[in-house]
Amino acid sequence: xxxxxxxxxxxxxxxxxxxxxxxxxxxxxxxxxxxxxxxxxxxxxxxxxxxxxxxxxxxxxxxxxxxxxxxxxxxxxxxxxxxxxxxxxxxxxxxxxxxxxxxxxxxxxxxxxxxxxxxxxxxxxxxxxxxxxxxxxxxxxxxxxxxxxxxxxxxxxxxxxxxxxxxxxxxxxxxxxxxxxxxxxxxxxxxxxxxxxxxxxxxxxxxxxxxxxxxxxxxxxxxxxxx
Amino acid sequence: xxxxxxxxxxxxxxxxxxxxxxxxxxxxxxxxxxxxxxxxxxxxxxxxxxxxxxxxxxxxxxxxxxxxxxxxxxxxxxxxxxxxxxxxxxxxxxxxxxxxxxxxxxxxxxxxxxxxxxxxxxxxxxxxxxxxxxxxxxxxxxxxxxxxxxxxxxxxxxxxxxxxxxxxxxxxxxxxxxxxxxxxxxxxxxxxxxxxxxxxxxxxxxxxxxxxxxxxxxxxxxxxxxx
Numbered sequence: 001x002x003x004x005x006x007x008x009x010x011x012x013x014x015x016x017x018x019x020x021x022x023x024x025x026x027x028x029x030x031x032x033x034x035x036x037x038x039x040x041x042x043x044x045x046x047x048x049x050x051x052x053x054x055x056x057x058x059x060x061x062x063x064x065x066x067x068x069x070x071x072x073x074x075x076x077x078x079x080x081x082x083x084x085x086x087x088x089x090x091x092x093x094x095x096x097x098x099x100x101x102x103x104x105x106x107x108x109x110x111x112x113x114x115x116x117x118x119x120x121x122x123x124x125x126x127x128x129x130x131x132x133x134x135x136x137x138x139x140x141x142x143x144x145x146x147x148x149x150x151x152x153x154x155x156x157x158x159x160x161x162x163x164x165x166x167x168x169x170x171x172x173x174x175x176x177x178x179x180x181x182x183x184x185x186x187x188x189x190x191x192x193x194x195x196x197x198x199x200x201x202x203x204x205x206x207x208x209x210x211x212x213x214x215x216x217x218x219x220x221x222x223x224x225x226x227x
Numbered sequence: 228x229x230x231x232x233x234x235x236x237x238x239x240x241x242x243x244x245x246x247x248x249x250x251x252x253x254x255x256x257x258x259x260x261x262x263x264x265x266x267x268x269x270x271x272x273x274x275x276x277x278x279x280x281x282x283x284x285x286x287x288x289x290x291x292x293x294x295x296x297x298x299x300x301x302x303x304x305x306x307x308x309x310x311x312x313x314x315x316x317x318x319x320x321x322x323x324x325x326x327x328x329x330x331x332x333x334x335x336x337x338x339x340x341x342x343x344x345x346x347x348x349x350x351x352x353x354x355x356x357x358x359x360x361x362x363x364x365x366x367x368x369x370x371x372x373x374x375x376x377x378x379x380x381x382x383x384x385x386x387x388x389x390x391x392x393x394x395x396x397x398x399x400x401x402x403x404x405x406x407x408x409x410x411x412x413x414x415x416x417x418x419x420x421x422x423x424x425x426x427x428x429x430x431x432x433x434x435x436x437x438x439x440x441x442x443x444x445x446x447x448x449x450x451x452x453x454x
Contacts, residue, residue: 061364063372064450071367083364086350087357092364115350122349123313123342129356130314136363137288137310137319140298143370144410145290183371223291 003028003104006053010077012128015120027110033097040091046084048107052076055101058177059093070181072135073098073173079128085111086129098173143183149192149227151182153220156202160211167211195227230255230331233280237304239355242347254337260324267318273311275334279303282328285404286320297408299362300325300400306355312338313356325400370410376419376454378409380447383429387438394438422454 004025007013013021030053033039039050039057050057057074059081071093074080083092085108115122142151155178163169171178179189196202201216202209211217219225231252234240240248257280260266266277266284277284284301286308298320301307310319312335342349369378382405390396398405406416423429428443429436438444446452 061368061372063368067372069368069371071364083357083360085357086353087355087361092361112350115353116346119343119346119349122346122353123339126313126342126349126352126356128314129353129360130310130312133310133356133360133363134314134319136360136367137298140363140366140370141288141290141296143367144296145288145294 003030006104010051010079012051012079012124013121014124016118020114020118020121024106024114027107027114029105029107031103031105033101033103035097035099037097039095039097039103040081042091042094044091046081046089046091046108048105048111049079049082049085050095051079051104051106053102053104055103056098056173057095057101057103058098059095060180061093068180069183070177071139072132073177073181075172082125082129084108098177146221146223147226148182148184148188149195150220150223151184152178152189152192152196153201153217155182156209156211157217157221159209167214169209171207171209192227199227230257233331237278237306239278239306239351240348241351243345247341247345247348251333251341254334254341256332256334258330258332260328260330262324262326264324266322266324266330267308269318269321271318273308273316273318273335275332275338276306276309276312277322278306278331278333280329280331282330283325283400284322284328284330285325286322287407288320295407296410297404298366299359300404300408302399309352309356311335325404373448373450374453375409375411375415376422376447377450378411379405379416379419379423380444382409383436383438384444384448386436394441396436398434398436419454426454 004021007021007024013024042061052074054076057080058070059072059074060068060070062068081091081095084090115125142154146154159169159172160166175189176186179186182189193204197204199216201213201220202211220227231248234248234251240251269288279301281303284307285297286299286301287295287297289295308318308322311317342352369381373381386396386399387393400408402416403413406413409416420431424431426443428440428447429438447454
């Protein structure tokens with residue numbers, strides 16, 4: 001698919017005219033990354049933002065001891081690393097390709113010119129950043145106010161909702177990554193999955209999850225019951 | 228001071244013409260809140276955003292058991308609750324006046340019209356939201372990757388920096404609030420303050436903090452040493 005065709009399908013560019021899309025297309029660079037390849041490191045100069053075309057990218061922070069906290073996982077059609085385009089000048093976290101990925105890169109300077117000439121693009125970007133703020137609020141709530149079983153229950157409900165409230169779906173990341181996202185270690189996560197299975201709240205076969213007791217899962221997520 | 232004079236001093240409205248400021252002024256409502264008064268609750272319809280003129284406001288989440296996690300404390304000249312203006316339609320957290328406060332309220336609908344007509348205002352708002360995203364990233368890092376002494380050390384360095392890297396300053400919130408902000412309880416916080424005092428890293432007299440050993444405090448904040 002051509003760059004412009006990709007752009008026309010994205011929320012960030014919805015409502016733009018063909019001419020406006022053409023102008024944006026002219027600024028884009030395509031970049032390919034191998035699985036595990038670093039896209040940028042925290043503190044690097046923020047030269048622009050990215051959009052995932054194919055693959056998946058994790059944005060994460062590292063502690064002094066090397067412990068990783070995933071902030072967000074970005075899949076196809078999702079922009080990331082916009083912060084240094086509008087505030088400050090450095091990337092506030094690290095980004096790494098979780099699998100072989102193709103990204104579009106939007107250089108800061110030309111994007112700022114485009115957005116200043118284009119109120120609809122500015123509104124779309126405001127919506128995108130606000131959405132991210134909402135997700136970060138939820139992550140802060142999850143990390144700070146919920147026990148690990150509640151965090152896992154919330155995440156499973158989130159995955160179910162994302163796929164149209166279905167009861168059977170696949171985990172979209174490896175269990176070790178999921179542990180990091182939920183601020184815990186793989187061993188603890190395995191124990192909680194086992195308990196959820198024994199209580200017949202969910203059944204787990206490899207990456208395949210089936211919700212057996214949605215109400216029970218919601219009670220866990222809301223902290224009304226404990227495992 | 229008049230509404231327009233206030234607005235002209237704010238980062239959010241910098242660079243705007245007198246005419247543009249006049250148009251914004253026409254949409255603003257002034258609101259006064261008593262200490263402890265709720266401004267909005269999580270899930271309320273997001274009818275607009277606020278700006279602090281006088282006083283202080285905490286935005287926070289509550290767990291099922293009533294435990295509070297402060298997301299952010301907003302003081303004079305700071306806007307808050309912009310998320311539902313641009314994404315979704317409900318406030319994603321609670322807001323309460325921490326002291327007697329005067330706020331400006333900007334209704335959603337008229338503000339969207341203003342921002343669409345005004346690229347500079349859009350850019351200022353993008354900068355404001357990006358700044359908040361950066362702060363939320365840091366809070367996620369603090370809550371997830373640092374032990375409580377490291378969180379406190381980071382917060383004290385933040386207060387020092389905010390006041391121009393001075394070594395003597397006052398805590399800007401009560402210690403019980405600070406405990407909530409750092410995701411801990413007042414007893415734990417007191418014990419850590421006592422240890423920091425015994426090690427001559429900081430001295431604490433009521434709300435007054437003196438940094439005695441900045442390097443030691445930085446090592447704690449970065450997780451290089453433990454208390």
